[in-house]
Amino acid sequence: MLKIDKLVVSYGVAPVLREINMAVPQGKIVTLLGANGAGKSTTLKAVSGLLKPLSGDILFCKESISGVSPEKIVKMGVSHVPEGRQVFPGLTVEENLKMGAYINYKPKMVAEKMAMVFDLFPRLKERIKQLAGTMSGGEQQMLAIGRGLMNDPKLLMLDEPSLGLAPIIIDGIFDKIKEINSLGTTILLIEQNANLALSVSDYAYMLSVGKIAMEGDTGEIRDNKNLLEVYLGGDH
């Protein structure tokens, strides 16, 4: 579904991604692992159109989306749930969800999608009129993911959904990520927490200083404890 081919992205003169190749097959959960500053978020930003690649190509459903504007990419069915949730703090839960459907706003479809999001995250329904900025981190993450689902994406990209959340909340969120995937949405996941990410995904890439250092089925990667440690540091 998504194919990244020799992608090069740089901030100014410093290259952040150096010819990376990746593929996200339809229906799967693919994880991109890597330490801080490895270029994980940069990869997602290039896919969603926030950053223009220097060279290389990004194909979504066999169509090149490299350098295309974010609104066109959203319209094609790519949702990017950014790092740190980035919910609109002064909008209500309902208004945040409506914004998720902005690109193709049809009241009837919005109501249907919202009902689906509320099925997935009943907590959001209880908070429907609450301002997003006044909710807990876990609830904001649910909202950010729900907002990402509102435009009925083919590909959902999640940037560190575990960031700053308590372990018990994280488990809940990751259960939901599996559930979303089982309902037919392909997922590209970024995580620093390797064990957690590998527990839900089918395939994983390891990014290290702008290059893919290792890739494989999650089983293989998980067995390769030494390499994981080298690339991520600490104990995994």
Next chain:
Amino acid sequence: MSLVTFVQLIIQGLNMGLIYALAALGISLIWNATSLFNFSQGDLLTIGGYVMLTAFSYLALPYPVAFLITVVVMGVAGYMLSKGYFYPMFKQNFNPQIILIGTVALSIFVRNGILLTWGPDAQTYANPFGSKAVEILGVNIMPHYIWNVVIVAVLVVALQMFLRGTVIGIAMRAVAQKPVAASLMGVKVEQMVSMTFLLSTGLAAISGLLVAPIIPLIPEMGGLLAIKAFAAVLIGGLGSFAGALVGGVIIGIAEVLFATLVVSTYKDVFIFAVLILFLLIRPGGIFKADISEKV
């Protein structure tokens, strides 16, 4: 002073205050969308008055038609200003001070443009609502005071309905809060910023056309009005919708009371003294705009 006189003064102040409040709302809208001020806001207000003068007085169009034309013309001007000046500067990450100084230049340019187009003499147009006071419970009220309150009330309600009830309105607020996240939803940030300028300039034009029958039009009139609108924004709370309204009304009433009870020569000095006092005691303004109530 009798109670009746007092009530009359309050009504007069409220009326002027609402005119400040409209301009102040425009300033707050732009502040939220771009974290910038537009120092030519006052001169856009002045042009609003002159466009109204042309449409209503020279072309003798009916008041509602002339009103509408003025708002549309000025709204479009604001939109172009954003597309042609603000957004390109904003996007290139120019130092905000440079952008601000540019608006000062624009203000001088506009002022002289008005001078060239409409001349230096004070001009005014007949008050469309008549100049015969009506008596309500023993208080004499000019009809345009009542009309101005009605017009501003309708505008404020309509603006709230737009910002809270429509997708574009919600998107404008979303862009003011998290522009990058909004662009990930497919919102075109540039379009929303330009829409904000359209609204803001439209509001300034309305305060200009409402004030012209009260204060005759001269090319530099917008300067002082805009400074008072800025004072209203700072007293009410930068970026707050309610703050702009309350700040404007406070200034309008304080000004009229001071001019009548103390000395009218120093009413502007008094207003700025009040502003300094607020900046010392409560720098965030009355409604410290936390993000939750940003317009």
